[in-house]
Amino acid sequence: MIPDATLWTVIVGLGLGSFFLRFGFMGFVGDREMPAWLLRHLRYTAVAIIPALVAPIVVYSGEDGWPDPARFCAAIITVAVGLISKSFFTAIIAGAVTLYALLFLIG
Amino acid sequence: MTTSTQKSAYWAGVRDGAPFLFVAGPFAMLFGLLAAEAGLNAYEALAFSIVVIAGAAQFTALQLMQENVPTFIVLASALAVNLRLAMYSASITPYIGAAPVWQRALAAYFLVDQTYASAIGRYEAQPDMTVPERMTYFAGVSTSVCPGWYIFTVVGALVGAQIPEAWALDFALPLAFLAMISPLLRTPAHMVAALVAIVVSLMATNIPYSLGLLVAGICGMVAGAQAELWFERRKQRAI
Numbered sequence: 278m279i280p281d282a283t284l285w286t287v288i289v290g291l292g293l294g295s296f297f298l299r300f301g302f303m304g305f306v307g308d309r310e311m312p313a314w315l316l317r318h319l320r321y322t323a324v325a326i327i328p329a330l331v332a333p334i335v336v337y338s339g340e341d342g343w344p345d346p347a348r349f350c351a352a353i354i355t356v357a358v359g360l361i362s363k364s365f366f367t368a369i370i371a372g373a374v375t376l377y378a379l380l381f382l383i384g
Numbered sequence: 385m386t387t388s389t390q391k392s393a394y395w396a397g398v399r400d401g402a403p404f405l406f407v408a409g410p411f412a413m414l415f416g417l418l419a420a421e422a423g424l425n426a427y428e429a430l431a432f433s434i435v436v437i438a439g440a441a442q443f444t445a446l447q448l449m450q451e452n453v454p455t456f457i458v459l460a461s462a463l464a465v466n467l468r469l470a471m472y473s474a475s476i477t478p479y480i481g482a483a484p485v486w487q488r489a490l491a492a493y494f495l496v497d498q499t500y501a502s503a504i505g506r507y508e509a510q511p512d513m514t515v516p517e518r519m520t521y522f523a524g525v526s527t528s529v530c531p532g533w534y535i536f537t538v539v540g541a542l543v544g545a546q547i548p549e550a551w552a553l554d555f556a557l558p559l560a561f562l563a564m565i566s567p568l569l570r571t572p573a574h575m576v577a578a579l580v581a582i583v584v585s586l587m588a589t590n591i592p593y594s595l596g597l598l599v600a601g602i603c604g605m606v607a608g609a610q611a612e613l614w615f616e617r618r619k620q621r622a623i
Binding site for chain 1: 432437440442444449471480481488491492493495573574581585600601603609
C-alpha cells in the first residue's frame with residue numbers, strides 16, 4: 278500500500294516538474310538554439326531509463342535472484358513483437374498471452 | 385487572420401487528434417487499472433492523470449512507489465522519463481514562441497506525445513499559418529486527445545477495483561513498459577542505449593536508495609549519444 282503523503286508528494290511534484298519541462302523552452306528560452314550535445318543525450322533518456330527500470334524486475338522475477346520462466350519468456354516475447362510490429366498493443370497482447378499460457382502450463 | 389480560418393484551424397486540430405484517442409484511451413485505461421491494483425481509488429488515479437498528464441512517467445512513478453523507493457528517487461526517475469517533453473518544447477517554440485504567455489502556458493500543460501506529433505507535422509507542412517491559427521489548431525488537437533485521457537483513467541480505475549487478485553497483474557506494468565519502449569528502438573544507437581542501461585541496472589541493484597536506476601539511465605544516455613556519433617562518423621567515412 279502506498280502511503281497517502283508519498284502519493285500526493287509524487288503527484289504534485291511530478292506535475293510541477295513536468296510542467297516546467299514543458300514550459301521551459303516555450304516560456305523562458307524562446308527560440309534560442311539548444312546545444313547539440315544536450316539534444317543528443319535527451320534523445321536517449323526514455324530508451325535508457327525505462328529498460329533500466331524493467332530489467333531487474335524481469336531478470337530477478339523468480340526465486341533466489343533467478344528469472345521466473347513464465348515472466349521472463351513473456352518479457353522476451355513482448356520485446357520481440359514490439360520490435361517487429363512497432364505497435365504497443367500488438368506487443369502487450371502477445372506478452373500477456375504468453376504469460377498466461379505459460380503460467381497455465383507450468384504453473 | 386479571420387475568425388473563419390481560426391475556426392477551421394480548430395476543427396482541423398480536432399480531426400487530426402481524434403485517431404490518437406484510440407491509442408491514448410486504452411493506455412489511460414491501463415493506467416487506471418494498474419493504479420487501482422496499487423491501491424489508489426478512482427479519485428486519486430484521476431488526480432494523477434490531470435496533474436501529471438504524461439503516460440510513461442505516471443507508469444514509472446506507480447511502479448517505483450510500489451517498490452517503496454525513496455520519494456526523491458521516484459520523482460527524479462519519472463522526471464527523467466519526461467525529459468523528452470523538454471525536447472518537444474524546444475522544437476515547437478519557434479512556431480508558437482510569439483503567442484501570449486498565458487496561451488503558451490496552456491499549450492505547455494497540454495504538450496504530450498500526441499499533441500506534439502500532430503502540431504509539429506501541421507506546422508511544418510503549412511509554414512504560412514499565423515501564430516493565432518497555430519495556437520487554435522493546438523487547442524483543437526488537445527480537445528480530442530486530453531479529456532479522453534482523464535475519462536479513461538477513471539474507467540480503468542473503476543474496472544480495476546473489481547478485478548480479483550488472482551489475476552497476477554504484478555507483471556502487467558513491466559510488460560506495458562516493454563511494449564512501450566521496444567517500438568522506440570528505431571536505430572542502432574537507441575539499442576546501444578537500452579542494452580547498456582539494462583546491463584548496468586542489473587549490476588547496480590545494490591547501490592543504496594535505488595540510485596542504481598539513475599546511474600544506469602545516465603550510462604545508457606551517454607552510451608546512446610556516443611553510439612550516435614560513432615555511427616555518424618562511420619557513415620561519413622563510407623561516403
